[in-house]
Amino acid sequence: MAKAERIEIIEKWCKGCEICVEFCPTGAIEMRDFKVAVKDLEKCTACMQCELRCPDFAIVIYKKDKE
Amino acid sequence: MSYDYAKYLRKGKLPHIWCAGCTYGIILKSLIRAIDGIGWAKDDIALVSGIGCASRLPGYVDFNTLHTTHGRSIGFATGVKLANPKLNVIALGGDGDMTAIGGNHFIHACRRNIDLTIFVFNNNIYGMTGAQYSPTTPKGAWATTSPYGMAENTFEITSLAIGSGASFVARTTAYHVAHCEKMMKEAFQHKGTSVVEIINACPTGFGRKNKFKTPASMLTWMKDSAVNIERAKNMSPEELVGKYTIGVLHKVDKPEYIETYDTTVGLKK
Numbered sequence: 001m002a003k004a005e006r007i008e009i010i011e012k013w014c015k016g017c018e019i020c021v022e023f024c025p026t027g028a029i030e031m032r033d034f035k036v037a038v039k040d041l042e043k044c045t046a047c048m049q050c051e052l053r054c055p056d057f058a059i060v061i062y063k064k065d066k067e
Numbered sequence: 068m069s070y071d072y073a074k075y076l077r078k079g080k081l082p083h084i085w086c087a088g089c090t091y092g093i094i095l096k097s098l099i100r101a102i103d104g105i106g107w108a109k110d111d112i113a114l115v116s117g118i119g120c121a122s123r124l125p126g127y128v129d130f131n132t133l134h135t136t137h138g139r140s141i142g143f144a145t146g147v148k149l150a151n152p153k154l155n156v157i158a159l160g161g162d163g164d165m166t167a168i169g170g171n172h173f174i175h176a177c178r179r180n181i182d183l184t185i186f187v188f189n190n191n192i193y194g195m196t197g198a199q200y201s202p203t204t205p206k207g208a209w210a211t212t213s214p215y216g217m218a219e220n221t222f223e224i225t226s227l228a229i230g231s232g233a234s235f236v237a238r239t240t241a242y243h244v245a246h247c248e249k250m251m252k253e254a255f256q257h258k259g260t261s262v263v264e265i266i267n268a269c270p271t272g273f274g275r276k277n278k279f280k281t282p283a284s285m286l287t288w289m290k291d292s293a294v295n296i297e298r299a300k301n302m303s304p305e306e307l308v309g310k311y312t313i314g315v316l317h318k319v320d321k322p323e324y325i326e327t328y329d330t331t332v333g334l335k336k
């Protein structure tokens with residue numbers, strides 16, 4: 001089950017470097033028209049690999065509240 | 068959200084000027100988390116840079132910031148620290164800024180052991196001016212000024228710092244985000260000259276012409292080349308070929324310059 005409630009992408013800051021997609025271990029995000037896009041939110045484990053290594057503050061993961 | 072950077076960023080300054088995949092943005096984030104982690108107030112920090120892509124960093128953060136002349140960040144930082152020793156003074160710059168044109172300031176700050184934190188953003192090239200080779204461009208690598216391959220030997224920045232007298236010397240990389248934050252914090256907390264070499268990637272100037280097709284492949288290069296200093300102790304020289312160590316490489320207690328100065332001239336007993 002998805003661990004992220006939402007993946008926010010700040011498109012105007014995303015420079016399309018693909019670092020987030022390369023280091024995402026689950027394939028939850030992909031490149032679309034030279035910007036990152038959510039491919040499958042269900043797959044996201046909220047591991048934060050993408051958010052920590054994005055040089056442009058352009059991807060933010062919102063974790064689901066613990067049930 | 069693992070961390071909210073907004074509190075430390077100057078409003079309206081993003082997107083920053085760095086190229087797609089330039090790892091300086093990753094360092095900016097590690098720096099903010101490190102400063103937040105040790106709890107320094109924004110007004111108690113002076114962040115000083117020279118000239119180059121790395122040196123654009125202070126423009127994005129809400130501290131006392133100084134963007135100075137090429138190679139002179141440490142000179143200005145020394146002045147700031149002497150005038151107001153209560154400030155936490157950080158000097159940063161690229162490998163060219165710090166070890167080519169600014170090399171003299173670098174070694175003499177280390178020699179004095181003045182209480183500064185110095186971050187050298189080593190991306191192996193002069194990024195800003197179009198990929199001329201720097202003192203850390205690896206042997207054989209392409210640069211606009213070494214079209215046949217770099218023929219010179221490189222500076223080993225951390226050895227240079229240790230040999231010059233810095234009392235805290237560490238190395239980390241842009242890839243190792245948590246480690247980078249930790250090395251920065253330890254450097255901040257050390258009294259005396261603290262030098263942290265941070266391995267960075269310039270995909271535009273260095274990567275493209277040196278067989279790195281993507282920015283991510285340069286981060287993978289860091290991941291594969293860096294060996295923690297503790298692990299390296301149990302590895303043979305053969306196993307360490309083509310690798311570099313990361314972690315605290317040198318840490319000693321020794322008199323700090325401003326304190327020594329004050330007692331020498333009689334300002335303090």
Ligand SMILES: Cc1ncc(C[n+]2csc(CCOP(=O)(O)OP(=O)(O)O)c2C)c(N)n1
Pocket residue numbers: 118119120121122137160161162163164165188190192193194195196201269
């Ligand atoms: C006195 C002086 N000489 C030369 C320059 C041109 N210049 C600007 S930045 C730079 C080198 C930048 O390389 P580095 O310090 O490694 O930083 P990077 O851009 O890679 O972050 C040079 C030579 C200058 N601005 N001032």
Ligand code: SF4
Pocket residue numbers: 004007020023024025026027028029043044045046047048049050051061
């Ligand atoms: S948080 Fe982890 S799993 Fe989710 S998109 Fe980012 S890298 Fe992929």
Ligand code: SF4
Pocket residue numbers: 013014015016017018019020021035036053054055056057058059088
């Ligand atoms: S790492 Fe950041 S800038 Fe690069 S593609 Fe992903 S969101 Fe965009």
Ligand code: SF4
Pocket residue numbers: 084085086088089090091120121190194195268269270271272273
């Ligand atoms: S030229 Fe290199 S160092 Fe400068 S912003 Fe671009 S990638 Fe970064």
